[in-house]
Amino acid sequence: MIFDPDIRYGCVRCGKSCRHDWDIWIHRDLPARLEPHLAKLKLTRENAFVYEQGRVRLARDQHGCRFLQDSLCSLHCQLGVFHKPNFCQQYPWFFVDTPEGIRVSASYTCTAVLQGAGPPLGEQRAEIEKCLAQNPALDVSLLNWEETVDFHRRFAQAVERELWALCLLRCLAQARAGRRWAELEPAQGPVEDMAWPRRLVVGALLKPCLDHDQELWSELDRALGDGGEVKIPQFGYAGSGAELLEWAARPLEEEVELERYRRSLWFRRQHLRCAEPLAGLLLNWAPAPLYRVLARLTNGAEALERIEMTIGHGRGVERVFGLLAGYLI
Ligand code: SF4
Incomplete structure (x- = not known):
């Protein structure tokens, strides 16, 4: 063990x-x-x-x-x-x-x-x-365990020198271009503007982190699409989709607990349950933008709990990301 x-x-x-x-x-x-x-x-x-x-x-x-x-x-x-x-x-x-x-x-x-x-x-x-x-x-259903072991070794070496998020962003960009686990280079390559995964993650996963209310979910979809007004009654929020996306991009002053959760998610190797590297890496990247929205709507502990319910326990999440990742490539 x-x-x-x-x-x-x-x-x-x-x-x-x-x-x-x-x-x-x-x-x-x-x-x-x-x-x-x-x-x-x-x-x-x-x-x-x-x-x-x-x-x-x-x-x-x-x-x-x-x-x-x-x-x-x-x-x-x-x-x-x-x-x-x-x-x-x-x-x-x-x-x-x-x-x-x-x-x-x-x-x-x-x-x-x-x-x-x-x-x-x-x-x-x-x-x-x-x-x-x-x-x-x-x-974990792996096609090639050796490839992923090798990838985790390269990743561990890269994060000794650079920020974890930077290494993950590089891999995300490479996976989006169709590279497989064996070809991902966490220590090399440019980092693109990451507005695309942020929009994708908030659009796909903020809803299941909130109360299940079909009307609210449709409202949120529209607001994230056109940047317009939205109300989230369970948190007494009245603002705009543009503000939610702006929050998702802006780190909070205190993110120690997010970092701890992010490490646990990586430790669990949950990303290896996704056949495509892009889907698995997106799962690991998702907590940060979600946390930055949810912690502002409520508090850090509740934000993590809601993210864990969705990503850690959410049956079918890998499938959602699998479909989205397939669409993106
Ligand atoms: S296992 Fe259940 S009862 Fe025990 S601390 Fe955790 S949430 Fe509370």
Whole structure:
């Protein structure tokens, strides 16, 4: 195992993650396994689970997961960790299987991870091993592992001498011109005006970082396109698409936490889940412009949490970028 050096985690029992509105899809056998215990948990099969299109998930009410009691998971407290669905057993850890080892990181949607509260991940090896035995790590589907190892070596050498963002921007420009991992040169080449990825990232990913509201999403699309007025009621914002794009380009005075998140994202090698280098590199570049908008709309911690929900947990994001990257080349 290789542990993300930027993560400390010790659950602070806030229950926040269980109040999110995400869908926890579960194994079809789990309802039957839990049935004998439901009365003790003051639940029934009808209000504990939702059956949708041949799949089953945990039910939610206005307070979050139905199994959440006094900010704690009743399954964990009363029946033990292995009665929880796989996703919940693993949360907030991320496991990424690579030929050089399993990379262990954790989600910035978790309060403890965001606050850096608790011991470093390396000190949780025994617990993580038990979890891994039940929940296999995500496999990165690489066409040529050697090529990407070589690319990461060149990248690490380049960032010893120059800013990480500069090296990434060079690679983005080269990937846009159609170069593959083996051909990317982080230490060489000009840096173009990066208005194109900024517009692309804000246009594609700001919306899923906000409340899901189709009307707001259409408004935002229009405003980013023509620079006109837009209101984002959840943050009491009234301004313009031009201002949002200008914010995306302007660093904040304090970006330490963005840097930490950016390092974790790179550590997870999440970009290797995208077949095209351009799509993978865009995923790693995306947090900066999104953070600069969201942190101005709300605050740094909430900005990171929303970005992690979209990029770290957002199923289908790689596909969105894959399509966009294909369109750009
Ligand atoms: S969000 Fe993190 S700290 Fe809070 S209850 Fe969930 S795992 Fe624990």
